[in-house]
Amino acid sequence: MVIGGDAAGMSAASQARRRRDPGDLEIVAFEQGRFTSYSACGIPYWIGGSVGGPDELVARSPEEHRKQGIDVRIRTRVTAIDLDSRTVHACDLEAGHEYDEHFDCLVYASGSVPIRPPIPGIDAAGVFGVQTLGDGAVLRDELDDSVRRVVIIGGGYIGLEIAEACQVRGLDVTVVDKAATPVGTFDPDIGSFIADAVRGMGISMILSDGAAEIETGSSGRAVAVHTEAGRRLPADLVVLGLGVRPNVSLAEEAGIPLGTSGGIAVDNRMRTQVEGVWAAGDCVESVHRLSGRRVVVALGTHANKQGRVVGINIGGGYATFPGVIGTAVTKVCDLEVARTGMSEAEADAAGFCYLTTAVDSTTRAGYFPGAEPIRTKLLAEKRTGRLLGAQIVGREGAAKRIDVLATAIWNEMHVDEILSLDLSYAPPFAPVWDPVLIAARKAFETVEADSRK
Amino acid sequence: MVIGGDAAGMSAASQARRRRDPGDLEIVAFEQGRFTSYSACGIPYWIGGSVGGPDELVARSPEEHRKQGIDVRIRTRVTAIDLDSRTVHACDLEAGHEYDEHFDCLVYASGSVPIRPPIPGIDAAGVFGVQTLGDGAVLRDELDDSVRRVVIIGGGYIGLEIAEACQVRGLDVTVVDKAATPVGTFDPDIGSFIADAVRGMGISMILSDGAAEIETGSSGRAVAVHTEAGRRLPADLVVLGLGVRPNVSLAEEAGIPLGTSGGIAVDNRMRTQVEGVWAAGDCVESVHRLSGRRVVVALGTHANKQGRVVGINIGGGYATFPGVIGTAVTKVCDLEVARTGMSEAEADAAGFCYLTTAVDSTTRAGYFPGAEPIRTKLLAEKRTGRLLGAQIVGREGAAKRIDVLATAIWNEMHVDEILSLDLSYAPPFAPVWDPVLIAARKAFETVEADSRK
Numbered sequence: 001m002v003i004g005g006d007a008a009g010m011s012a013a014s015q016a017r018r019r020r021d022p023g024d025l026e027i028v029a030f031e032q033g034r035f036t037s038y039s040a041c042g043i044p045y046w047i048g049g050s051v052g053g054p055d056e057l058v059a060r061s062p063e064e065h066r067k068q069g070i071d072v073r074i075r076t077r078v079t080a081i082d083l084d085s086r087t088v089h090a091c092d093l094e095a096g097h098e099y100d101e102h103f104d105c106l107v108y109a110s111g112s113v114p115i116r117p118p119i120p121g122i123d124a125a126g127v128f129g130v131q132t133l134g135d136g137a138v139l140r141d142e143l144d145d146s147v148r149r150v151v152i153i154g155g156g157y158i159g160l161e162i163a164e165a166c167q168v169r170g171l172d173v174t175v176v177d178k179a180a181t182p183v184g185t186f187d188p189d190i191g192s193f194i195a196d197a198v199r200g201m202g203i204s205m206i207l208s209d210g211a212a213e214i215e216t217g218s219s220g221r222a223v224a225v226h227t228e229a230g231r232r233l234p235a236d237l238v239v240l241g242l243g244v245r246p247n248v249s250l251a252e253e254a255g256i257p258l259g260t261s262g263g264i265a266v267d268n269r270m271r272t273q274v275e276g277v278w279a280a281g282d283c284v285e286s287v288h289r290l291s292g293r294r295v296v297v298a299l300g301t302h303a304n305k306q307g308r309v310v311g312i313n314i315g316g317g318y319a320t321f322p323g324v325i326g327t328a329v330t331k332v333c334d335l336e337v338a339r340t341g342m343s344e345a346e347a348d349a350a351g352f353c354y355l356t357t358a359v360d361s362t363t364r365a366g367y368f369p370g371a372e373p374i375r376t377k378l379l380a381e382k383r384t385g386r387l388l389g390a391q392i393v394g395r396e397g398a399a400k401r402i403d404v405l406a407t408a409i410w411n412e413m414h415v416d417e418i419l420s421l422d423l424s425y426a427p428p429f430a431p432v433w434d435p436v437l438i439a440a441r442k443a444f445e446t447v448e449a450d451s452r453k
Numbered sequence: 454m455v456i457g458g459d460a461a462g463m464s465a466a467s468q469a470r471r472r473r474d475p476g477d478l479e480i481v482a483f484e485q486g487r488f489t490s491y492s493a494c495g496i497p498y499w500i501g502g503s504v505g506g507p508d509e510l511v512a513r514s515p516e517e518h519r520k521q522g523i524d525v526r527i528r529t530r531v532t533a534i535d536l537d538s539r540t541v542h543a544c545d546l547e548a549g550h551e552y553d554e555h556f557d558c559l560v561y562a563s564g565s566v567p568i569r570p571p572i573p574g575i576d577a578a579g580v581f582g583v584q585t586l587g588d589g590a591v592l593r594d595e596l597d598d599s600v601r602r603v604v605i606i607g608g609g610y611i612g613l614e615i616a617e618a619c620q621v622r623g624l625d626v627t628v629v630d631k632a633a634t635p636v637g638t639f640d641p642d643i644g645s646f647i648a649d650a651v652r653g654m655g656i657s658m659i660l661s662d663g664a665a666e667i668e669t670g671s672s673g674r675a676v677a678v679h680t681e682a683g684r685r686l687p688a689d690l691v692v693l694g695l696g697v698r699p700n701v702s703l704a705e706e707a708g709i710p711l712g713t714s715g716g717i718a719v720d721n722r723m724r725t726q727v728e729g730v731w732a733a734g735d736c737v738e739s740v741h742r743l744s745g746r747r748v749v750v751a752l753g754t755h756a757n758k759q760g761r762v763v764g765i766n767i768g769g770g771y772a773t774f775p776g777v778i779g780t781a782v783t784k785v786c787d788l789e790v791a792r793t794g795m796s797e798a799e800a801d802a803a804g805f806c807y808l809t810t811a812v813d814s815t816t817r818a819g820y821f822p823g824a825e826p827i828r829t830k831l832l833a834e835k836r837t838g839r840l841l842g843a844q845i846v847g848r849e850g851a852a853k854r855i856d857v858l859a860t861a862i863w864n865e866m867h868v869d870e871i872l873s874l875d876l877s878y879a880p881p882f883a884p885v886w887d888p889v890l891i892a893a894r895k896a897f898e899t900v901e902a903d904s905r906k
Contacts, residue, residue: 007885042820042880051880055822157879289454300885301878322873329877338877367495369510397853400883403876404856410874411864420775421863423856424782424791425754427495427504432460432753434856 001088001103003078003250005031006038006132007303008281008310009109010060013070014044015311022069025315028101029070030090032077035133036062041300043136044158047143048165054133055182081106081254083274103274108251110262112244112282112298121214126222128240130162142237148172151225153211155182157330159241160194163203164333166239173203174233175241176225178210183330186337186391187344189358190377193393197335214238217316244298246283261285263296268320270310278314280306290342290388290409291350298326312414326389327406329399336399340406341389342379353382353390355450357443359434363397366429374398376439378405378415385414385447390439404436415443454541454556456531456703458484459491460756461587461734461763462562463513465487466523468764475522478767481554482523483543485530486884488586489515494753496589497611499595501618507586519904524741528568534559534707535570538725558729559613560763561717565697565735566749574667579675580728583615595690601625604678604688606664608635610783612694613647614654617786619692626656627686629678631663639790639844640797641831642811646846652790666689669722697751714738716749721773723763731767733759740776743795743841743862744803750777779842782852789852792843795832806835807842808903810896816850818880826853827851829892831858831868838867843892857889868896 002009013027029036037060039050045051063073073090079098080089087100091390114129116122128139143166150166152159155177166173175182175198181191182198182205198205209229217223225233246263257273260264263285266272272279281303305321312319326346329338345355352429356379365369381388390405392398418440425432433441455462466468466480482489490513498504499831515525526543532551533542534767540553569580581592603619605612608630608811628635628651635651635658651658662682670676678686699716710726712718716738719725725732731768738747753773757767765772779799782791800807809832815824827847834841845851861871871893878885886894 002759039818039820039880041878041885042818044882045821050822051820087467104501128536253625284805300877304885305873322870323875325875327875327877329879329882331881332877336882340875365492365495367492367504368498369503394667397850400850400853400877401856403854403874403887403889404860406875406877407857407860407864411860411866413864417775421856422778422780422793422859423754424780424793424853424859425494425500425752426782426784427492428783428784429789429853432492432494433758434754436856 002029002107004109005036008307010037011307012107012310016314020316027070029072030076033134038133044161046166048168072347078174108279109281110247113247115242124222129240147236150237152239154242176206190391201333259285259294261294289323338399338402339391341409354379359439368427374435378443380415380443415440455482455560457562458489461760463490465560465763469768473769482525487588491586497614497618501621561732562734563700568695568698577669577675578792582693600689603690606690607695622761629659643844650896712738712747714747731763742776765883791852791855792844794862807832810893812900821880831896833896868893
């Protein structure tokens, strides 16, 4: 039995189905929305108009899953889990009837929910989170001709992606964020590039100032956001871009233990601490391979991998999820930004001493048409030179280079090893020293100079 | 004393200069051409017109090097090395005078020379190799209005890049290659994509048929290429694209030992077997980290790294060159192709048993505008699943992903580890399973299925 019909849950279901026949293993999946296996990450582009809609964003529909022998029940909410009787209590939201269903083996894949800070007016009409494809549909419907001004609370990945989408639609967009620079998973020096890019496309960005209250009009609908510093930002629509938290309420009530991070605690095979209960996706915590800490990282790519691991294990195979290193990428207008490993704040918190270096280069040979700027910042451990983190900011062709550094971190490489890597070179693709190698060389020189002190 | 003023030699000179003052270390560099520190890889783009010329391709001119305290002597050919007296014999090609110069420490960085097969007519006027910036200038001058038909002998990297450049200039281009598919460092299945792309842009490609003779006209100039199968290919200009071999004649005559591959034998610090004599760049052999064999790989990126290693060591520091894994990338028209590790032929020769898989995917989320096809072929070792080689063919955004697989091979990763890598994901940059991960997953499944046999 699977709770949650998106990436993690349905990957688990599909993998288990591939390994065990319907006669041997019955699979039921509950999904409270109408869609299964969709790309939530694509929603901003649907809103912005560059992607067509649910048909394009759904990788596999409920019907397609049913054809594979998975009993998908959409518009059905699980309201309770009873671990003693091994049953869930389900509510068919369309027909309105409730029923219990027995399980031998449970996959908890309930995803995440947008963070809604307890400020006055947060629950008013006209205030939207963007999490599910259903949310996206609602928001798109709202963005009719009556809407001209959009205020986005929070300048994280989703906040900025939605801001850009609204800007593309010709709306007047303001982003407000408590921090001094947007996207807090980046160091402030990289964040300031992001802020410049956002402003450069005509989006207002108010930093170091959080939302304090949402003002509602006579109809009860949000009409403005008031900030802590006393600004009043008129809004026809308010979008929450404050990130997400794991959707663990059902698990908590049932007694499935959470970890220190607030996500569901799982082992390497994605088993919870309750026999026969598995969990995967945005609702679980993962091991950060560098800090050793438990972290919750809500990303479709992890959800897919974790779901696969669950499905293989339930199917009788053996698979593990080896943890994360915090890799992420996004695009803000023409600016590409990416990160992996630890930021300065994370490295500080984990107790590492490190040196930082930043190097400017180009995505292709400097003389080659289409060469774009790329800045690569590295955090290398003091003395050892082990790579602890990397951040890239640049234009077309810049960001995906983070994957090389992610693979290097994964393998615990030191910057002096990285600078010798045999990476591909030809003028249309890189300078003769790839930006990644130049950055490693500079970091190595910095570590060496520091060691002589 | 440095012989050869391009990437390897001048990197060595610059690094040594950074570490030791002119009062402590005198540096003389001999270069027979007019240019130093240039990008030979950029020559095809100069010929094609997308790059301006020597000013853009030269990273550092003789004057700039002199300002750094390096005595660069251009248009000066070293004609002999006497290891007993520690002198070189040099010939100033402009003034015509010859002289001996003493060295304490020698850096041999003479690069490579185009392969010229011993076929009749190969030395005729109108037959060109493209190796130095000087060669590029000559070829450009030749491509005047009287030239309409160009025949290129050899369909390797340089051959195809020159073919494209000539095609861009509106010429009638034919490539002739002995092998059944072009660019022999790729497996034939990938090579056939390359052949299709080349033909798709209107270049004639004759495969499985080598050049047998170059016919010369009454003026002694090449007028046609005759093939082994009896074709006569009329040509106003013939370009050799048969690859290069290490330029080791001086070293051989002097008694600097070569290795099994024909390149100069060096140790990890780039020392030859003669005390005080170093070598770097296209003329040396490197260790292939997978096969353990000595190989010659003529690539600017290795030359730069090796030169740096030499310069640091001569400068009193410690650096090593840890070998190569055969990474390469090129662009043929809109087709991007890249490889790393071993091809099937190389793996066979090195005695590995392996399984191959190929997976088609897209460079971005399938629904995202600009998603382009990408095919990833992997060679994984039988039983262990260790990644032995990778080849990528696709459109924009495909090829540079090879660097992730190169880093994985460098770290001796197995395909089941690779599929768990925390690579960056967002719809403008990748599907939720990056093509690299999908390829690793498929390879893992193949290795697993094979192990059950």
